[in-house]
Amino acid sequence: MSRFSLKGWSGKLLRVDLTAGTCTDEVLNEQWAKEYLGGRGLGTKYFTEEVAADVDPFSAENKLILAAGPLTGTYGAANGRYMVITKSPLTGTIASSNSGGYFPCELRYAGYDMVIFEGKAEYPSYLQIHNDKAQLVGAVHLWGKSTKETEDQILAEFHGDAKIACIGQAGENLVSFAAIINDKHRAAGRTGIGAVMGSKNLKAIAVRGTGGVKIADPVAYREAALDSYALLKANPVSGEGLPALGTPVLVNVINQMGALPTNNFQKDTFDGAEAISGEALASTYLKRNKGCMGCVIGCGRVTGLAGSRFDGDGEGPEYETLFSLGSACGVDDLAAITKANYICNEYGMDTITIGTTIACAMELAEKGLVTEEEIGMPLSFGDADAMVKLVEMAGKREGFGEKLAMGSYRMAESFGAPELSMSVKKLEFPAYDGRGIQGIGLNYATSNRGACHVRGYMISPEVLGLPEKLDPQATEDKAVWTKIFQDFTATVDSSGVCLFTTFAIGAPQFANFLTAATGAEFTEATIMEIGERIYNMERVFNLKAGVDPSQDTLPKRLLEEPISDGPLKGEVAKLGEMLPEYYQERGWSTEGIPTDERLQTLGLV
Amino acid sequence: MQKLIRIEPSKCIGCKTCEMACSFKHTGEFMPSRSRIFNEVFLDEAKFITVTCMQCDDPWCVKACPKSAISKEMPSGVVIVDRDRCVGCRTCVSACPFGMIKYVPSLGKVDKCDLCGGDTPECVAFCPTQCLTLEEEDTPLRQKMLRFVDAVKEGQMEVRK
Numbered sequence: 001m002s003r004f005s006l007k008g009w010s011g012k013l014l015r016v017d018l019t020a021g022t023c024t025d026e027v028l029n030e031q032w033a034k035e036y037l038g039g040r041g042l043g044t045k046y047f048t049e050e051v052a053a054d055v056d057p058f059s060a061e062n063k064l065i066l067a068a069g070p071l072t073g074t075y076g077a078a079n080g081r082y083m084v085i086t087k088s089p090l091t092g093t094i095a096s097s098n099s100g101g102y103f104p105c106e107l108r109y110a111g112y113d114m115v116i117f118e119g120k121a122e123y124p125s126y127l128q129i130h131n132d133k134a135q136l137v138g139a140v141h142l143w144g145k146s147t148k149e150t151e152d153q154i155l156a157e158f159h160g161d162a163k164i165a166c167i168g169q170a171g172e173n174l175v176s177f178a179a180i181i182n183d184k185h186r187a188a189g190r191t192g193i194g195a196v197m198g199s200k201n202l203k204a205i206a207v208r209g210t211g212g213v214k215i216a217d218p219v220a221y222r223e224a225a226l227d228s229y230a231l232l233k234a235n236p237v238s239g240e241g242l243p244a245l246g247t248p249v250l251v252n253v254i255n256q257m258g259a260l261p262t263n264n265f266q267k268d269t270f271d272g273a274e275a276i277s278g279e280a281l282a283s284t285y286l287k288r289n290k291g292c293m294g295c296v297i298g299c300g301r302v303t304g305l306a307g308s309r310f311d312g313d314g315e316g317p318e319y320e321t322l323f324s325l326g327s328a329c330g331v332d333d334l335a336a337i338t339k340a341n342y343i344c345n346e347y348g349m350d351t352i353t354i355g356t357t358i359a360c361a362m363e364l365a366e367k368g369l370v371t372e373e374e375i376g377m378p379l380s381f382g383d384a385d386a387m388v389k390l391v392e393m394a395g396k397r398e399g400f401g402e403k404l405a406m407g408s409y410r411m412a413e414s415f416g417a418p419e420l421s422m423s424v425k426k427l428e429f430p431a432y433d434g435r436g437i438q439g440i441g442l443n444y445a446t447s448n449r450g451a452c453h454v455r456g457y458m459i460s461p462e463v464l465g466l467p468e469k470l471d472p473q474a475t476e477d478k479a480v481w482t483k484i485f486q487d488f489t490a491t492v493d494s495s496g497v498c499l500f501t502t503f504a505i506g507a508p509q510f511a512n513f514l515t516a517a518t519g520a521e522f523t524e525a526t527i528m529e530i531g532e533r534i535y536n537m538e539r540v541f542n543l544k545a546g547v548d549p550s551q552d553t554l555p556k557r558l559l560e561e562p563i564s565d566g567p568l569k570g571e572v573a574k575l576g577e578m579l580p581e582y583y584q585e586r587g588w589s590t591e592g593i594p595t596d597e598r599l600q601t602l603g604l605v
Numbered sequence: 606m607q608k609l610i611r612i613e614p615s616k617c618i619g620c621k622t623c624e625m626a627c628s629f630k631h632t633g634e635f636m637p638s639r640s641r642i643f644n645e646v647f648l649d650e651a652k653f654i655t656v657t658c659m660q661c662d663d664p665w666c667v668k669a670c671p672k673s674a675i676s677k678e679m680p681s682g683v684v685i686v687d688r689d690r691c692v693g694c695r696t697c698v699s700a701c702p703f704g705m706i707k708y709v710p711s712l713g714k715v716d717k718c719d720l721c722g723g724d725t726p727e728c729v730a731f732c733p734t735q736c737l738t739l740e741e742e743d744t745p746l747r748q749k750m751l752r753f754v755d756a757v758k759e760g761q762m763e764v765r766k
Contacts, residue, residue, distance in 0.1 A: 184649075294620060
């Protein structure tokens with residue numbers, strides 16, 4: 001074994017062979033660490049080196065990688081994040097899903113940057129890590145339990161200070177959009193990574209770590225942190241909007257501009273927006289604000305439903321959930337949305353996909369394409385009780401839940417109307433209509449995991465005006481901006497830092513952090529190059545997996561049906577005006593294939 | 606007047622930055638297990654409680670130390686461990702009723718909060734919500750009293766109208 005000489009990284013990964021039941025330490029590949037950092041980049045590098053692109057996501061040959069970044073577990077911005085990398089059962093693309101909390105940091109304090117799971121356990125199992133000791137133990141007694149119950153049981157039987165990531169019943173039931181939940185309420189939510197974990201008979205990962213993260217230049221690192229703190233505090237989004245109201249601050253903002261998708265994207269303003277806004281949440285069910293470990297923003301919302309017609313407590317809903325289980329379903333009942341959010345966290349499900357899949361079912365019912373008998377109940381837009389019930393049925397795969405568990409595309413396809421699925425590459429849209437905001441539309445069409453806002457958050461320049469204001473309806477320059485956002489995001493996702501910091505800090509700050517932490521040299525240019533390398537690596541994997549460039553598109557509704565109401569009435573997504581320029585900007589062929597020349601420049605061939 | 610770290614739990618977001626900052630300053634690593642301030646997160650109750658050494662007026666640890674290695678410095682009032690004298694017997698660890706002095710195996714000595722030796726404590730400097738502040742000991746009390754005075758004042762204004 002070669003040695004790992006850099007600081008920042010722990011320099012060690014844990015390889016868990018679920019079939020054989022073994023846990024083995026490996027030195028992290030130092031060259032790859034410099035080229036791909038950690039998290040999404042390094043995890044995907046290991047994944048693509050070790051797994052064939054045509055692998056069946058639920059087979060033992062698929063692997064599941066949990067990867068922190070070299071900054072995870074340190075202060076400076078909001079450095080409590082990790083990524084989960086695998087092949088997605090929902091999209092068939094590379095899946096990498098992000099979450100924050102305490103678990104990612106604890107993994108680092110135990111001395112690991114990454115855990116690679118391979119094979120499949122013979123019976124339900126979970127992984128215990130206590131510093132340098134790791135072992136697989138039986139989890140038959142945890143199978144069938146919610147994420148909350150699972151976590152409580154592991155705390156009682158393993159270590160009271162352990163931090164835990166686990167799946168609920170949805171992951172066990174292979175619901176195609178099952179999530180991995182850590183610290184009870186935080187979700188690595190999208191693309192069905194929890195189902196891959198369930199397919200491996202892996203219930204949880206519990207970590208207790210008492211070691212530290214070493215920093216190459218502590219004085220410079222501290223300076224970089226103070227610099228970044230000042231920028232984050234002074235910024236209107238990270239210093240004001242997010243701490244005050246959390247992500248739900250966006251409900252009123254996006255609704256007022258006329259881009260809040262409502263009734264499965266049939267409308268773009270929602271009459272009930274005020275009732276489900278961040279302001280409404282703050283005056284009803286909000287208990288307090290919460291941050292992930294090392295966070296200076298604190299966007300988390302701890303809530304409880306006492307005094308409503310539902311019970312329970314937890315965290316959320318976030319903006320995306322207020323859209324998916326709210327406006328997308330025409331539901332303006334904040335208590336019902338919050339309850340459905342709790343169910344998602346306890347069963348371990350992506351709130352965006354389940355909400356938009358229910359919205360799709362509502363439209364199928366509206367159009368008479370699915371009957372009341374098939375659903376087992378009457379279903380129409382605005383029916384809050386049915387929405388809550390269907391969320392639970394999806395987690396259990398019970399009755400119509402069996403259909404919902406497929407995700408909106410496969411469900412709509414089974415009723416002969418795939419065009420009613422509001423998705424790209426089978427991943428459902430988040431809460432911004434790409435017809436009203438052109439750049440985010442381009443990002444949805446080209447994102448490596450399907451319609452995802454956190455792969456290139458063009459809302460920042462197009463709506464929030466950061467780092468500068470762009471006209472949301474214009475198509476000029478959107479290709480250039482989208483590429484920059486996508487590449488930079490890939491670097492952020494690979495460092496262990498929360499994307500929300502990027503409202504205030506950019507490539508220069510990340511270069512400072514990474515240089516001071518690791519002792520290797522990073523510049524603004526290398527920060528962007530690393531992101532581009534990661535983006536192209538993911539693209540190449542997707543192409544090999546059979547997800548061809550013809551899927552870089554948007555549903556017919558966005559391309560051809562103009563927005564029907566509100567300030568943006570009449571707008572459609574002008575993808576055709578942006579896509580060729582985007583391919584050119586990326587240095588890809590006109591067909592959207594990365595050229596050998598560009599791949600060579602990036603060190604990918 | 607003695608200065609102490611004042612903690613307002615209602616402002617805490619459970620980010621544990623205090624633990625990171627403390628351990629980084631005193632060990633050179635981000636290692637919450639070595640922090641001298643403790644941010645405990647109760648997920649179910651949504652409560653975040655932070656505790657550290659209160660620099661007691663009549664400290665149990667000082668009285669317990671058989672080697673006179675711990676002293677209360679004046680006028681700062683900070684309770685300090687003299688590492689040259691500490692033999693790692695852990696008597697103070699048993700004596701402190703709050704668990705705020707701990708034995709560090711790698712040092713063979715005990716370790717506790719010293720308010721960063723007179724500078725702004727690192728936990729205070731990095732606390733993102735000003736949940737932690739360094740204040741003279743009677744300042745919080747006076748602030749509470751002034752809030753009460755304000756309330757009374759407002760009330761009288763109402764009556765006059």
